[in-house]
Amino acid sequence: MKGKRAIVTGGGSGIGAAIATSLLAEGVRVTLMGRSLERLEKQQALLMGEVAIQVCDVADEASVKAAFAAAGGVDILVNNAGQVETAPLARTSLETWQRLLQVNLTGTFLCCREALPGMLEQGFGRIINVASTAALRGYAYVAAYSAAKHGVLGLTRSLALELAKKGDLTVNAVCPGYTETEIVENAIATIQAKTGRSAAEARAELAASNPQGRLIQPEEVAAAVLWLARRESGSITGQAIAVSGGETM
Template identity: 60%
Template sequence: MQRPARPHAVVTGAAGGIGAAIARQLAADGCSLTLVGRTARTLHALAASIDADCRVVACDVAESAAVQQAFAALPPVDILINNAGQAESAPVARTSDDLWHRLLAVNLSGTFFCTRAVLDGMRRSGWGRIVNIASTAGQRGYGYVAAYAAAKHGVVGFTRSLAIEVATSGITVNAVCPGFTETDMLARSVANIVEKTGRSEAEARAQLAALNPQRRFVTPQDVAASVAWLCSDGAAAMTGQAISVSGGEVM
């Protein structure tokens, strides 16, 4: 089955950064949208700036019951972009139970809850695209972010396992793994380096950019373009992949 003429796409963590860029790209590609996040006000502001049919759902994807209730009220979902996520840094010895459980809940369990909510509908329609926004931290290790890296490795493993389960159902499941990207999350990482090391903001940014062989940060639009392609009919043979959008950092 081919992609529907006007697919309904759900984007979680849609309020800013990568999520907002993906929402705008999918709208430009002819999708109707449901924007999911924890703060309705910021989602409504984004919806007002997009020339497309947009609905807004305030929901914490880490809460299973909230996800079930939110998705039950939606029209059938053709495209699911699991973008909601959170990152914090701490050495393993200082990683609290709360930090560990919180990062797994948002990054990994949220991806599972939302995916589970759309699978039956996609199977019935015979077509679906699920794209999980992971990270290069799901492909390699970084110091001081063990909880985040563990969650994102879990997202990649979940992606591969589900892709096998639904391979004959017309549904593809892929992960996109950005490197350091110009978002609020990057700004927080830079601020943390400045605070912990005394380096200047420019030095901290240069340190992170140096991980990318292109010596630059990824843009949200770079990520959105990869996601949009994975949602196209041209990517029908792509499933179970963890695609690194990182300027060659991960090969």
């Protein structure tokens, strides 16, 4: 993998940062993309290896086009940027619905579209979409997020078939369960605020959905992404790899 070029969206923290670390360890040149320059610069300083950064709002077509043009080519695209918000459907505004679809689903589409011409020209490419177990099953109070992630999985499967005879190009999804990230910390805070439970109780409630009784670590998700990114994984395409301790099968 040495010398390959990777773009990781949402690369400023959490799963994205762990994925960048694993790719860099293999000699991959990584470009981190995200909305916050400050967060990207902080992560860049922490990582060892050839790391570039590009400010990019994946929900904005012009921003995506500019960021990918500046990055200058990609062999491995990891669509990791995402956003979640909880609410009963009856209290989910149209603005929230559209924003979550725009970030989670349309953002993935826009990034795939920008990466594809170069991948097709060179006859090699790996697209790995970080979805969620919410792409594989429903969860209460996250209808917009779940709908978006189900859409990401549909996009993954359709694009995989579209590219199957176009060279060594694969498209897969990695579907983590509750992972030790800022998103889960926010979920814990929400549970505390709405139920009066302690942080430990809220954390235990989320961990209980995993048959192993724990939260997933970002490095575990990164390991699955790295496996799919390898040339040796060329026969694996259109798949949804659950990293969830057996929560989904």
